[in-house]
Amino acid sequence: MTESPTSTASTTSTAGLGDRTRTLLRNALEAYGDSPRAAGWLRHHLDRLDEPLRLAIAGKVKAGKSTLLNALVGEEIAATDAGECTRVVTWYQDGPSPRILLHPMQGPPRQLRTRRSERGGLVVDLDGADPATVDRLTVDWPSSGLRSTSLIDTPGIASTSVDTSARASRFLSSDEAPSEADAVLYLMRHLHSADARFLESFHDRHVARATPVSTIAVLSRADEIGAGRLDALSSARRIAGRYRTDEKIAALCQTVVAVAGLVALAGRTMRQDEYLALRALAALPPEVTDALLLSADRFVTPPDSLVDRLGTGVPESATRRLLLTRLGVYGIRTAIAALRDHAPDAARLSAELVAASGLDDLREVLATQFGERRELLKARSALLAVELVVQREPRPAGARLATEVERLVASAHEFAELRLLAALRSRSVPLPAEAREEAERLVGGNGSRLPARLGLPDDVDAATRRQVVVEALGRWRRRAANPVSDRATVDACAVVVRSCEGMLATIAAT
Template structure:
């Protein structure tokens, strides 16, 4: 658990193992460089890859997470290249070709301050990746990696995304994956299956979060569109197949989230002028996108002298979508928020806050564990490709790290619980998932308590849960699989209780 991680946690033990492997392979430049790279990764921000099919809204959601327009959202050449976004003291773009040294590209901002990336004539198929440094608090703890669309129109772009996310014989470069889908398509399921592996050092459901993206487009952009999307996401979360392949499913309207985080004063004023025209006028306008931009004369004459013109209305539609415009107009009429309040409301309704909370609890709290799995696989790769006398001892140490780290046992059990391979009744199954960290690794999340619950409340709940699961483990008619699962849950409860008692 996060609370018990420290000198004896899997992260610390894996670092020690990496150093021992470096000592053994110091005379091999390739192996040493590979091991040193993974040792250094422990001190880097979490690497989160954003993946999905073409037009799933990857770049839009990435921009919303950062709070600035730094990723290209059109279908241009840059969207065919793996692009890393990381915090830096000043904006900088570096192109890394497949062959040859990297070179810095010109950095320039667009009309509204966003980043413009130009490959300067370089063929996208000749580019290995782009790295973008951008000063941003949102990138200090997590580097974001925008990947080409799965099942892209160009085979090269699609293959590049697949190779990056699911390499055949190496740990992936990302610590975790945010997978976007408009609905659960067969191509989405195939990708999630390819990313999933039972090996403890590879991807497991806990390292993947699925996002039902472009949620505002469900229900033709009605005001209840996000509620409909959340119900669909909840249905996906209860699907046994999908729950065995990803941690959870969250509904997010990326376009609305981005607009909320970057709302401009001119856009606010335009929306306010439209709201003044009255709901009967704007609802008639919003019957279709074309009608909103090019209304009949009878409607256009009722908009009022301050209403935005056709070009401005078209820009609003591109920035906010039909749902975002409707939501903004409803808020402006209901309680007339100022621009800052409207921005906050758009972000809140978009589902972005929920996604960021999930990222913090599921990925942020498991940062060292996620990195440890990649590092263990990296050591295994070296031992397999360059066998030598020291390899046997290092392989045995890997097994000891995996077997001795309760966090890995929790991940294995969580995968089994989500695959419904442990014979437990539904209520016990749900509690077991929580107690081993399915909803987050902190005690309150494991115990299904309010995040602000005090230590005494958490301790009492942990004692109660511990007793309940000890009784289940001692049931003489329970199967071996059930007893083993209960033992892991008991140890999780004991670990929580030890930390809470010491607090």
């Protein structure tokens, strides 16, 4: 899901930020070594700096959280029905072998039985435990998709169960402690008022807390927006594009991506019998499949006039129902079109479905916006941990630590870029649209790697990169020196200039 750290060419020293954060945590551990609770909390966050990124998947009930999680991993390990497990916060992390641990509110964790369903998916059974007494589940699963990022499936926001909804809110935006997630993937069918309220509650103006850069919004059932038509995802992408240009939404999340989660999962877990059933449907005349797919009910139980035209070899009703559950109308139409056009085998069909789902777009966004900012997001979580200790256990050493946190936040250019990105997206810096877009890109709004900041392909030579940076540096220095520029613009220019200077240093060092 993410690129390796060596592929990142940040304009500032992310290693420097990580080292300074570790030093701060060690200083805090020394100051609070006599407090078991504080020392345990700080040690936990020191270890957390070296762990995979923690990405929480949130959204209202039926937003498709578990389905998208399964699609990202490439295996059916998260329950997608409305069972008791969906009421519990569940962590999915890479491990040498499958294992499920239940962590109760009180008492030690205990291991649950690991078994698979008939279709090969993981079955999680709470073994009689009341979900209200369970703090979390942790699922270890050997997967390359979980090595760089641990995924956290949360209960539905705005659930009819007050306790279930409150549990998700506490985990993601508690007033008592910072979230255990480094970043959030927020799923929605469309922007409902409940979605906006949650996104607003998850953010505040403190730079080290949740910012638009730590949240990505996903139109997670994009195929339903276009009523299952072949152009459904195109329609959903246009809506996502409109959301991205909305000032209120831009102030709450990094970007908005459209994904048909059901189709993505089907593509990544396609079985041979499903492929054969789809191929049989693709062999029918187009006018027959068009009539069959006018609605979901018609596809499963066609009228007698249509049954006579299906002929032999067509999947029976139970199989068609399964295809509908697995792919939806949009996925079936997409699969049939691909099979008739250029998908000669199951592997190619799977790839076509994944491409048509928008999953690749999301994975690219996760890599550029979260993967490349791993050190920054981890540092932010660590600083919040120190702040919490200082607030809960005031002492002279704590006051000094609070000052160290403030200095680190103020001096680290990574946080300055974060502040500017938030200001640019909320339109609080009075820049023309073109200049604002360039500023966002130069400070890492499209990704922190050098080519993304410059808007250039990866294979462009160093001389071209240097020329582009020098030209941008000149423009932003002139804008800063313009006597009519206000204070907010001058401060924004200073951040962009420093980012450009850092890029020049990076180019010179390579």
